[in-house]
Amino acid sequence: MSTSSHAEILEYLNHGDAGLAVRRLLDYCLDTGQEELIREAIRLSRSYHQATEIGSLPDSFTEQARSLIDKAAATGQQHPAPQLLITADQVAKTYTGGNFSLKPISFSLQTGQVLGVVGENGNGKTTLLRCLAGQLALDGGKIDYHLLRKPDYYAIKNHIAFIPQRIPRWYGLLKDNLHFSAAISGIHDGDNDRMVEFMLERLNLTRFAHLTWNQISSGYRTRFEIARILLQRPRLLILDEPLANLDINAQQTILTDLVFMARAAHNPMGIVLSSQQLHEVEKVADTVIFIKDGNCLYSSTDKEEKITSTAIEFETTLDRDSIHGLFAAGDVSLQYNGGFYTIESTVLTAAQLLTTLVQAQVPLTYYRDITYSTKRFF
Amino acid sequence: MSTSNRPLVPSFLQKPDDRLLRNYPAIWQTRVHLVLYYALLVAAAIFGLSFVTYANAKDNSTVGGMLTFTILISLLGMVIWVIYLLRFNVFKRFGQWRATDSLLMYVLFTISVAAIISICFIPSAVQTMRANQQFGNEEVVQDINEINRTACLLEYDILDLDWKPDTCRLISKREEEAVRVSVDTVAEEAISREDSYTRIDTADLRRRMSQTDSVVKLSDSVFIFYSVPDYQFVDSYKADEYTREKVLTSAQLFRTYLKTRPNPDRAVLVVRLNALAAKWAAPGYQFENGYTVYGSEEHYTYRIRKKYALTAADYGIDNVVEKKYEWKDDGSAYFRLLWYFTLSITLLLFIYRHSTTRTFFLSVLTAVLLSILTGLMLMGSGGGSEGENFFIFLVFYYLLFGVLSLVIFTARSRSVFQGIALNLFTFLTPFMPLVVASLYVISKRYAYLHNRTIEGSVYYAIRDDFDSGPVYLLAELAGPVLFLILLQFLIRILYRKWQAAPEQ
Structure with missing residues (x-):
């Protein structure tokens, strides 16, 4: 774990994701198995939660977190192999x-x-x-x-x-x-x-x-x-x-x-x-x-064996006929469930379908590639 | 370690409570420490209340009212504790429990239940303690004797000094008709009816022989029993059962003080008798007017008791003696009451906590249905002369439940039938030695009955040379021991397997 977790937590800290960093830091310290580090992580987490309640993190927070990360990294704890x-x-x-x-x-x-x-x-x-x-x-x-x-x-x-x-x-x-x-x-x-x-x-x-x-x-x-x-x-x-x-x-x-x-x-x-x-x-x-x-x-x-077509779902204000008109006949099948449109295609990839929609300046409020999603079976 | 402010946990127990929670969850979840603490508090309060209430040992016992009160308090405590236990029952089933935890929890349940129930016995115990504090054992007997002696000496002139004879003749069954007319011929008073004799058996004859004030043997088959008139103006059953000095009987009083006309210092004796009567008078008691148990208000006993207010003293002595010796006489019965209530409640609690709610109540239903069915079958079979069929049924059920419970070892899934069988097997286990002992005692009595067939008919008497007490005592001790052994080495494992098995 050490290097990846170490880098991951530092990244969270650098980008201001303090909450996520604190949670990962708790895990990181727990993995070391060292009582003092765990206690320190708990104290840091408490100070973080108290600070968020009053609205601002103290300047020393990031320094304390970094120091704790370094101490945890120094223990050299390794992830066990999956069993x-x-x-x-x-x-x-x-x-x-x-x-x-x-x-x-x-x-x-x-x-x-x-x-x-x-x-x-x-x-x-x-x-x-x-x-x-x-x-x-x-x-x-x-x-x-x-x-x-x-x-x-x-x-x-x-x-x-x-x-x-x-x-x-x-x-x-x-x-x-x-x-x-x-x-x-x-x-x-x-x-x-x-x-x-x-x-x-x-x-x-x-x-x-x-x-x-x-x-x-x-x-x-x-x-x-x-x-x-x-x-x-x-x-x-x-x-x-x-x-x-x-x-x-x-x-x-x-x-x-x-x-x-x-x-x-x-x-x-x-x-x-x-x-x-x-x-x-x-x-x-x-x-x-x-x-x-x-x-x-x-x-x-x-999924590789069973999935033979591309599928996307999107939400737009455009009507059904206009969407149909964007694609060549036979390239896609279009369904509407009252909320979303679903397009399936055996010849176009998800990226190609999205490109077509964007180039046609279709007003999209939601888009998802569901080619490998179980959503297709509902 | 941060402590929690749990409801009902006093502040000085918070830390030990936390320590138990973190280190000994098996003990913590029984809440035995809180039960003992509150039981002690309530016991102290009831002790104090009883101590004040039972200030005068000569009073009529009002322990019944206090008992009702303490039963309600115990019931309340039991309900609160049981609700807690039954509620805190969600995720206790799996975990790293120690092999002895089931045994430990059962013992702690027993201690808790016993602590709650034993509160009910405090008023009676305090009443006895107070009576013993106020009056000594020998003091009671000495005062009874002094009152009776003084009254005899003071009222010699009105006492009935004639002894009452009763003729007894041994007869055989064949003689009965002839005896009917010839018995009681030596009675002083004329026989008004032919059949006014009382027929007694040899046991009663032996009893009379040992208890009569005097007996004259006229021949090998004819005796005259003499009874002295009653000179005991105050007395109490069992007053001298635990004393060196004994209460003087009427015969002893007669022989010692009444054989010749006494010449007492009347003034001194009257003062003394009045003082004793006042000492022992039950508070608020008035001498009964009108009705007399002596047949006539002219009877010397009635007159003497009224003159010196001895009835109130008699009641006072009775009350004191009853209270003093209540625990000596009934202590073992009280202990059994406490034990069997504790045992039954603990078993039910233990079974509920090791079973599922549905299986527990189905087990109760099964027990009720089996009781009805067994009752019907016993009605059909007559139940046996000593109720042995009932015990045979119990043994049969126990073996049946035992076999069904053992199926759990090989079962692929959890069945409600196995659960019911295991619950009932568990409940019956501590009682089985008693059941077996009962069958053993009955078999001994049967052996006697079969040997006592007289003239073609069975002689229905209980074998009196067989002491069943030690057998039952042994069975009572063996029950809990058997249960604890089976709990540790079988029942705990069966519950664990049954609880963990998948449902169908």
Whole structure:
């Protein structure tokens, strides 16, 4: 990690992305495993959050951050090599009532990787996730947890953390719940305090720590649950619709944070998440699988074989006939879903399609290349 | 370490509470330290209240009202604690729990429940303590004897000094008809009815023989029992059970003081008797008017008790004795009450926390349905003369639940049936030694019954040379021990496997 993380954080600082720099710096210091550096990072993060509340960062902030980055870099901590975490081989599930079946699905995941599972509601995303988490018995196929030797389900459930869409309510103070989770994961005494404080800072939750479940919004509940789960140091994190309760900024922040944490040296893990937020998931996922009616229709790992045409979507005030007139007959097919236009073409590339639109001075308010996006299957 | 201001946690316990939370989550989540703290506070308050309330040991016991109050307080404490435990039940199932954590939590649950329930026993204990503080054991007996002796000496002239005879003749069953007309021939008073005799068995005869004031043996089969008139104007059952000095019986009073006409210093004795009567008088007690248990207001006992206000003293002595020896007489029963309430509540709590809400309530439903079904079957079968069929059913259910629970080791998925079986197996375990002991005791009694078939009919008596007490005591001790062993080496593992197994 060292050199790339070091440069990355410095770049954030240089460009004034102090918030992102602080979050990455926390990860960076945690990866060193050195208590003093972690404490210093927590203090820096606190001073940053206090400063942002009053509106301006002190001049010394950047200097302190740089100094901390240098100290962390000096430890020479290296990223561990990725490890194969889980292999799902022809995993299938049929509910007792027989009204739904998840058809055989296969994939594998390494530490540091993110697998996105997308699809419409009721098509089998949660079923697949619960099978992976050991919550549902399989009717076909098998799942290998490569980091466990002859595991029973108790070991598997300790190895995996599953965050359901509807998070069970917490009782008591939020902070106590975090301390408790850390304690039952073997983090005791001073380490317990340090890790809880770290996680609160890392997810920007410190100011809510002394509240109760009823006193925070659903978005913060999701963040607290993620903090709690991360304190348990799972090797595989499974999240079912984690973005559902988050605002747009929080969605982006949480996803990038999760990816950073998955790749951290402290506890490298794999992440499986389901979501309706296709573009957000596709942005961070190494692999995306699309499930419809229990079938895996598409996996981004085999996109080269399955994708034979270019597709873009855009939003414009121009009418349909005018757009059609821009392209030679037979080169493209145009669809309109009431909000966006979608153009598919087997002869033109996405860049060529965009060039045509720009050259024709089409007023574009939104454009996206969805050639390799699962959006095409919705 | 920053401390949190948790509700209900006093400031001096915040740090230990934080330390437990961070280092010993298994202990922290039982909240045993808070339970003990609050139990101690409430116990101190109830102790103080009882100490003031039970200032006069001669008063009628009002412990019932205080008991109701403390039960309500205990119930409130129990509800608050249980709600906390049941709510804080979300993500405790998986983690790096130590192998002994289940055992530790069970023991801490037991301590907590026992602490809450034991509050209910404080009023009664304080009442006994106060009575013992105010009156010595020997003092009670000495005063009873002095009151009775003084009253006898003062009122010698009105006492009934004639002993009452009762003739007893041993007969065989075949003689019964003949005896019907010949019995009681030595009675002083004429027999008004032919069948006015009382038929007693040999056990009663032995009892009378040992308790009678005097007996004259006329022949090998005819005895005359003599009863002395009642000279005990005050007395209390069990007053001398735990003392060196004993309460003088009427016969002893007669033999010691009434054989010849006494010549007491009346003035001194009257003062002394009045002082003793005042010392022991139950507060606010008035001598009953009109109705008398002595048959007539002319009866010497009635007159003496009224003259010296001895009924109030008798009530006062009764109240003191009852309070003094309550824990000596009923202590083991109270302890059993505490233990079995604690055991049952702890087991339910433990099962709830190791099970799912749905499986827990289905287990309760199953237990109720099985009880009804078993009741119906017992009605059909008669239940056995000593209820042994009920115990046989319990053993059968226990084995069945045990076998079903063991299936968890090989099951591919979690089933609600296995969960119910495991819950019921867990609940029954500490009681099984008692069930087996009951069957053992019954088998001993059966052996006796079969040997006592007289003239074609079974002799329905309980074997009196077989002491079942040690058997039950052993079973009561074996129950918890068996449970703790199975909890550590089987039940904990079964729950862990069942809880972790995937659903179907």
